[in-house]
Amino acid sequence: MRVTEGGIELEIPGEQTEGIEESVFYNPRQELNRDLTIATLRAYRERESRAESYLDAMTASGVRGVRAAADGWDVTCCDVDEDAVSLARSNLERNDREGRVVRRDVNALMHDEVFDVIDLDPYGTPMPFTDAAFANCRDLVCVTATDTAPLCGAHFNSGVRSYSAVPRNTDYHAEMGVRILLSALARSGARFDVGVEPILTHATSHYVRTYLELEHKPTAADAALEELGYLSHCEDCLYREASPGLIADPLETCPHCGGDRVLVAGPVWLGPVRDREFVADVRERVPDGFGTAETARELCTTLEAELDAPTHYDQHKLCREWGLPANAMDEFLADLRGAGHEASRAHYGGTTFKTTASVGEIREATADSLT
Numbered sequence: 001m002r003v004t005e006g007g008i009e010l011e012i013p014g015e016q017t018e019g020i021e022e023s024v025f026y027n028p029r030q031e032l033n034r035d036l037t038i039a040t041l042r043a044y045r046e047r048e049s050r051a052e053s054y055l056d057a058m059t060a061s062g063v064r065g066v067r068a069a070a071d072g073w074d075v076t077c078c079d080v081d082e083d084a085v086s087l088a089r090s091n092l093e094r095n096d097r098e099g100r101v102v103r104r105d106v107n108a109l110m111h112d113e114v115f116d117v118i119d120l121d122p123y124g125t126p127m128p129f130t131d132a133a134f135a136n137c138r139d140l141v142c143v144t145a146t147d148t149a150p151l152c153g154a155h156f157n158s159g160v161r162s163y164s165a166v167p168r169n170t171d172y173h174a175e176m177g178v179r180i181l182l183s184a185l186a187r188s189g190a191r192f193d194v195g196v197e198p199i200l201t202h203a204t205s206h207y208v209r210t211y212l213e214l215e216h217k218p219t220a221a222d223a224a225l226e227e228l229g230y231l232s233h234c235e236d237c238l239y240r241e242a243s244p245g246l247i248a249d250p251l252e253t254c255p256h257c258g259g260d261r262v263l264v265a266g267p268v269w270l271g272p273v274r275d276r277e278f279v280a281d282v283r284e285r286v287p288d289g290f291g292t293a294e295t296a297r298e299l300c301t302t303l304e305a306e307l308d309a310p311t312h313y314d315q316h317k318l319c320r321e322w323g324l325p326a327n328a329m330d331e332f333l334a335d336l337r338g339a340g341h342e343a344s345r346a347h348y349g350g351t352t353f354k355t356t357a358s359v360g361e362i363r364e365a366t367a368d369s370l371t
């Protein structure tokens with residue numbers, strides 16, 4: 001079947017029935033991820049003009065590599081699968097684009113060669129590939145993780161194994177995934193004296209995507225590790241508290257309700273997950289022609305305004321907990337701000353928000369409008 005995405009045309013094995021069938025080589029549900037990747041590469045190149053080489057580390061159909069080549073990147077596409085390699089090669093040719101296509105275990109390739117930008121887009125966890133990526137990548141590592149159940153603590157043992165951290169299943173599960181992933185990536189980079197700064201991160205449907213700018217300096221790696229810490233979370237009243245540092249200092253009882261059902265997660269990344277100015281640059285570089293342009297820009301706008309608090313709330317979940325009806329989001333946030341707290345929407349869902357208020361303060365600030 002033939003697929004058009006971001007101005008390039010791909011031939012993908014398989015029949016087109018209704019819409020685009022998902023094939024092992026091409027997932028149409030990742031188009032937003034890829035559109036934002038291209039906009040990010042554009043914004044990044046303006047910030048770091050020496051960045052030229054791009055490794056599409058798990059290329060499958062070649063879609064990322066072909067799109068990056070169309071933007072002038074010096075592209076290498078890699079895949080361990082023979083059919084994927086021929087497909088990527090023919091898709092580059094079909095679009096008259098230059099690019100090297102390599103059949104190899106990408107871990108070996110990343111240890112052998114230096115790239116300015118490496119894009120890891122595996123099935124499931126990216127952790128088997130991150131050490132090799134940080135060991136040699138010069139500027140930017142882009143990472144997709146699709147194993148959201150392990151990341152958010154729903155598949156606990158698998159999450160602990162993959163991420164060398166304790167994830168917990170909370171009401172902010174996608175954000176737990178973001179922060180467990182970033183923590184593991186920061187620790188992976190630190191092994192090579194590389195500090196990571198997440199310049200854009202989003203959790204969308206069943207994946208987390210992050211873009212990490214690298215600094216090759218032991219002190220930068222230390223600075224990244226200083227962003228790690230633990231989250232204590234009360235299962236009874238949804239109170240949560242962050243404690244920075246690599247040594248856990250868990251709450252034993254909840255300071256809000258006095259309950260003892262307190263979960264502790266970590267080490268998690270407690271720092272910012274994006275650079276606001278960079279996200280604005282990305283938003284401006286999403287052209288109308290991209291299939292997901294509107295969604296991509298809206299996502300960037302929400303990310304630009306999202307507070308840095310390490311966890312978010314969901315108004316509907318809080319209201320259910322309190323036995324109160326929910327309110328319109330804008331009014332709800334206005335009540336919080338009116339009571340002197342900072343508050344923003346969060347990109348995790350239409351009723352999610354972040355605030356500097358504690359769960360008790362949220363209730364106090366909004367209860368009058370909810371009754």
Ligand SMILES: C[S@@+](CC[C@H](N)C(=O)[O-])C[C@H]1O[C@@H](n2cnc3c(N)ncnc32)[C@H](O)[C@@H]1O
Nearest residue numbers: 058059060079080081084104105106121122123
């Ligand atoms: C999720 S797909 C990639 C999708 C593609 N990046 C896209 O945007 O459509 C994962 C690919 O990783 C490849 N892969 C798995 N292990 C690999 C390895 N060790 N080295 C290189 N490629 C690998 C698989 O063959 C598969 O084609």
Ligand SMILES: [Zn+2]
Nearest residue numbers: 234237254257
């Ligand atoms: Zn509590």
